[in-house]
Amino acid sequence: MRLKSNIWVAAYLRRCQVNGIFGAVRRRGSEEAGAVFVKLALLDGNALLFTPAPQTAYDNSRPVERVFTPLSAEPVPEQAVEERLTKEIRFDPDVWIVEIEDKQGRHLLDLTSK
Incomplete structure (x- = not known):
């Protein structure tokens, strides 16, 4: 069973905080199953966007973990x-x-871990 989006986001932000990375929720979506997009601001005017991976990237029909794909290889x-x-x-x-x-x-x- 996959974690609800709100729980996953809270855990992800906590992991970032522990590692000295600032993070915040800019927009709250559906608590149950909203797609999560992660913007990585590099603080030089550039950024990377990580989007949910397509379902074909998962091994099972109901994945346990969330997998992300960068929108571009470079900032x-x-x-x-x-x-x-x-x-x-x-x-x-x-x-x-x-x-x-x-x-x-x-x-x-x-x-990410299972």
């Missing part, structure tokens, strides 16, 4: 990320937006 101007997030909100008003800030580019999304 892009923050304005481009903001434009994409605006489109996502129009498409699905239940999305969560979490923003973290780290000059080193740490996001801890590769540390």
Whole structure:
């Protein structure tokens, strides 16, 4: 069984805090199953956006963990990320937006566990 979005976001932000990475919820979505988007601001005017991975990226039909895919391989101007997030909100008003800030580019999304 997969964690509810609100619990996953709270745990993710706590893990970031423990590792000295500032993070905050910018938009609360559906507490049960809202998609979570993570914006990594690099504090130089550029950012990365991590989106939920497509269902084909999961081994099971009901994944236990959340998997994220970077929207681009390299950082892009923050304005481009903001434009994409605006489109996502129009498409699905239940999305969560979490923003973290780290000059080193740490996001801890590769540390998901089952």
